[in-house]
Amino acid sequence: VEPYAALVLGPALLLALLGPRWWDRLLARRGKEHWDSYEALAADYLEALQGMPTLRATGAVGRVRERLERRSAALHRTTVAKLRVSLVDTGLTDLAVQGGTAAAVLVACSSAATGRTAATGTYLLLLLASECFRPVRDLSREWHAGYLGVSAADGITGLRTAEAAVPDRGTVAADWASAPEIRFEDVRFTHPGSGRPALDGVSFTAAAGRTTAVVGPSGAGKSTLLSLLLRQRDPDRGSLTVAGTATAAYTLASLRRGIAVVSQDTYLFHATIAENLRIARPAATDEQLRAAARTAGIDQEIARLPDGYATLVGERGATLSGGQRQRLALARALLADAPVLILDEATSAVDERGQARIVRELAAAGRGRTCVVVAHRLDAVRHADHIVVLDAGRVAATGDHTTLLAGGGVYASLVAAGRTAQEERAA
Known part of the structure; x- marks a missing residue:
């Protein structure tokens, strides 16, 4: 133009x-x-x-x-x-x-x-x-x-x-037909940036189908031990096997699916109680929900709520007490029906009477599972089949409650400290 x-x-x-x-x-x-x-x-x-x-x-x-x-x-x-x-x-x-x-x-x-x-x-x-x-x-x-x-x-x-904390290169599916044996052999691990190993030459066996308790003072390495079992990290040295196979050989998804965990820090979603429980097992029936809740000692409290199992718990379970949140998490783990059950301070927010009842129920529910229990309250572990005492990242002693108490050392001092605390609360 x-x-x-x-x-x-x-x-x-x-x-x-x-x-x-x-x-x-x-x-x-x-x-x-x-x-x-x-x-x-x-x-x-x-x-x-x-x-x-x-x-x-x-x-x-x-x-x-x-x-x-x-x-x-x-x-x-x-x-x-x-x-x-x-x-x-x-x-x-x-x-x-x-x-x-x-x-x-x-x-x-x-x-x-x-x-x-x-x-x-x-x-x-x-x-x-x-x-x-x-x-x-x-x-x-x-x-x-x-x-x-x-x-x-x-x-x-x-x-x-981002690089994963652990590589998911395993090819074996963790489809254990029965409760597996868990074995730590000369395990050593140091957290990045730390000058001292969190675990140093740890060796013990959690027998298949039995309850093994891990106790020790704060900073002894108990939480690190569990993070290695869940493969959140891999050991720097030594071997960690489940059912005779190294944890690194399993696919991450199948390994973690075979291990149910109840931790001290409980997370509940903004959903109903039933929906929170079924996260672990979507196809669970109402009766299975109630059975898991009874074992965790919270079924009666749920029944007293206005909507029962259809009650919304709010964000992070804001409408429930700390003990109720913890017992719901325990019920969720039991509902998963995994061959391995890990209880990491699972009853820390529960009163002593409630804890004793839950421990009795867990002893019955834990049959056929390999249970690993970590607790500061030694009343929660005294009936364990085997107790491992950690101190400064090392195994200080192993045995049952009676043997360890008679032998003195770290375990006896922990028991004595617990009794003193109970007497002070009673006074």
Whole structure:
């Protein structure tokens, strides 16, 4: 229609497309700073809301408020810094778009005045001059919106490319027909960054179908022992076998499916009691739910709730007490009917009378399972078939309750400390 208009619009179009690319690196850096500040503020707000009762009880509300204000100010600074770069980027694009359009209008007017183009050609030229920049404006808008995703991409990439704590290269399925034997042989493990091994030459056997208790003072390595059994980590040295096969030879999914765990830190989902229990066994019948709950000592309390097993427990089981949450987790593990049952301080939030009843029920329910029990309250482990005493990452002694108590040492001191604590509570 008008070749001179193309000569004007071409450079303007190139400037609108390529000019803002000069600022891409700076915009990406400012975008990451903005995202990091936003993420830090969001995390602090969530933590403060969840821990508000603790903050009030410790008088720390003011200090946390000051920290949140500093985080908010940091977010404001990074947001403004990002907007400065973004506005320069947008201004350059708009300058090219508006300047190119204005130049094309001048060319169209000149062509109409000199008679090179007819009225219809002039109108068409004005229409095309504006229209050719529309995709550029759309692209610019999407480009800026995309930087929200680019800022978060590093974290997503980190998750997708992160190395697993343990490699899942096993090929054996942990489909144990009966309760397996668990054996630790000269196991040594040091946590990353620690100068002292958490476990140093640990050797013992948890007999198949029996209950083995692991006791010891805080920091003795009990939790580390369980994390190795669940293959959250692999030992630095030595071997750990289940049913005569190294844990690394099993597929992770099948190994963990064969081990039911009740930990001190219980997590319940925002769902009904029945749905929380059936996470372990979706096809479980109502009678099986009640049987597991009776063994865990919570069936009667559930029955007294307004909706029974259909009662919503709230986020993280907020509507239940700590003891109720722990007993529900215990029922969930029993319902899974796994060949191996691990109880890690599973009754720490239960009163002593309730604990004694649960221990008796577990002794009956545990028949046919290999049970590994970790507990600070020694009343919960005194009836175990075998007791392993850990101290400073080593096996200090093994035996039953009577033998270990007669032998003195770490176990006898733990029993004495427990009795003193009971007497103080009674007084």
